[in-house]
Amino acid sequence: MLNDEDYDVLKKNLIDSQRLFDKLNNVANQADELEYDESGLFYEEEEVLQRHWLTLSSKIVDALSEALDTYGIELLKNESLETRELTINLTKEDVSSRIVLDYSEDGALSISQIN
Numbered sequence: 163m164l165n166d167e168d169y170d171v172l173k174k175n176l177i178d179s180q181r182l183f184d185k186l187n188n189v190a191n192q193a194d195e196l197e198y199d200e201s202g203l204f205y206e207e208e209e210v211l212q213r214h215w216l217t218l219s220s221k222i223v224d225a226l227s228e229a230l231d232t233y234g235i236e237l238l239k240n241e242s243l244e245t246r247e248l249t250i251n252l253t254k255e256d257v258s259s260r261i262v263l264d265y266s267e268d269g270a271l272s273i274s275q276i277n
Contacts (some may be wrong), residue, residue: 163259163277168230175229176271179222183265186218193243211243219248
């Protein structure tokens with residue numbers, strides 16, 4: 163479980179990354195709009211969106227790593243691009259916390275801590 167000071171650092175860092183979350187939400191919107199057919203025509207478009215998702219989420223995690231340098235940070239991969247959450251495991255001295263970041267609403271972010 164994060165202490166209050168570390169939670170405040172996490173929250174400030176995530177607020178600073180809001181534009182990246184808005185871009186991730188846009189990626190999810192684009193993934194929702196893809197129409198798949200038998201030929202796999204949209205496979206390349208999906209790969210582009212997956213790379214974009216990875217780039218954006220990596221930037222968020224990298225910024226968190228710098229701000230919370232005493233923590234090990236692991237980003238868990240979403241099952242689909244349409245999922246509008248990032249799930250992160252934070253580990254410090256054998257204590258682990260799972261943080262779920264819901265970015266489904268543009269300009270807003272919901273932070274949930276699960277132990």
